[in-house]
Amino acid sequence: MIERTHLKIVHAVEEHGSLTSAAKALCVTQSALSHTMRKLEDNLGTEIWLREGRSLRLTQAGRYLLHIANRVLPLLNYAEDKLKQIAHGERGTLRIGMECHPCYQWLLKVVSPFLDSWPDVDVDVKQKFQFGGVGALLDYEIDLLVTPDPLYKKGLSFTPVFDYEQVLVVPRQHALAERDYARAEDLSDEVLLTYPVATNRLDIYTHFLNPAEVVPKQHKTSETTEIMLQMVASGRGVAALPRWLAEEYCLKLPLAVVRLSKVGIAKQIYLGTRDSDEDIAYLKAFIELARSYNHPMGSINH
Template identity: 85%
Template sequence: MIERIHLRIVHAVEQYGSLTAAAKKLCVTQSALSHTIRKLEDNLGSEIWLREGRSLRLTQAGRYLLNIANRVLPVLDHGEEKLKQITQGERGTLRIGMECHPCYQWLLKIVSPFLDSWPDVDVDVKQKFQFGGVGALLDYDIDLLVTPDPFYKSGLCFVPVFDYEQVLVVPDHHPLATRQYARAEDLRDEVLLTYPVATDRLDIYTRFLNPAGVNPKQHKTSEATDIMLQMVASNRGVAALPRWLAEEYCTKLPLAVVGLGETGIAKQIYLGTRESDADTEYLKAFIELANNYNAPVMTNNQ
């Protein structure tokens, strides 16, 4: 029978690289760890690892066991944490995953009133799930996903919380600065600055440049919004951002906002959750706050 300790051992050896390190992490002796795995191998009739010098290589059975561990252990850990919080009279922790670079600043404006309203609930924002949020939700690594691109899957629910328009940000002295909107052809000779996201997930490519068969002169990336827009203000390129965020920076830097195409690019921000968490009160309260929040510079594209 596969037990939780077997999953813990396989996961720890893979994570820390050796039986010795795994035993230390799990607070057991190496001999006890080896005995536990040998007993499992006897029951399964298959080896978990093959020794290659001083290193261990997972067999096919071991690799399958590791996959189980990666799926099951987060669920068990999450369940134990929830039960512990209930026992201790705590509400819990809302773990939020981000699949939207510029949404972090919007999120801060929601988190503040939420924490005031729910003093027994902590908030943990996990940005490492920027581009794998659906899997993180299903694996119980996060409880709520902020994303502009919902991926509908059984067991998940996505709620739109606000509309926005994707726009082009240019220096205020740029030839496009006085235009109501830019055409795709206008970007042929421009350096385009974006977040470090694959182009097939960037709206300025999929919904603006690619349909027109246009590529910018150069494409550069930046993780930091502040740095990106300082680059734009210094005439180092142009950038595509949500209008509400771009207009906020226009009050601080010499920038101008231009529409993308005659009809613009309309987007929505969604909050994704597991259907099984639908009755979690603080999760429902967070979504309600997000639905009721209106950023002061946000412009909907209807």
């Protein structure tokens, strides 16, 4: 089997002109170098050099091996340098998985200053509505998970970054628009619009409808916040979203925000990471930036 050592020896002999000089450059004895190459020649069944007096001349196999060495060694050296930079948190790609679908706009506002501060680190965002976030984090498919529902597993940590309130969004002329809060039974005659996520992961079901054993008249899904709220504004249903996002759209569309139950639904957004990555500088920097970012999130006391 051809190993990196063989490539380094062939390259060093070509560069320094002799086995003796190559051995000195590689900090090994000449006998060890010769033994290594003889073993390779035996395994390959062909010679790498032909001796001509005190000099060596590469055979056809040797010239090919030198060609490979000239191509591969710089790549390996570059890869080692880059991996060291990644290990020290100086370079790499931050892969973010999104389980909080309405939080995409918030994420963009955090990513922008992060990229300015870390020019050698790229950001890749995976936003899947059937996203297996914790599994992807454990399997190293992503490096950071944005989620409102942390699933604590050994080797993972979740850092809370902001609080928010889940609210009901209705058309401005809707009967509920003038109410202080909505009751679960108020949705029994409504079309409920949500993201295409399983109902057991939707707060409107788990924290509001299911405890009261209420089912909406119809449940429709939309992958796009803008389309969902356009549907609500046109009187085709109601939706549940974070207060901060709902109120932002109320400035652009004829919508109203209503609290879900008298006490409301309080939530938090967490950033999940692997414990083994705690020393990666750019990952720590992103979390600190996310925690310090003053976003107009609606709290439960809003």
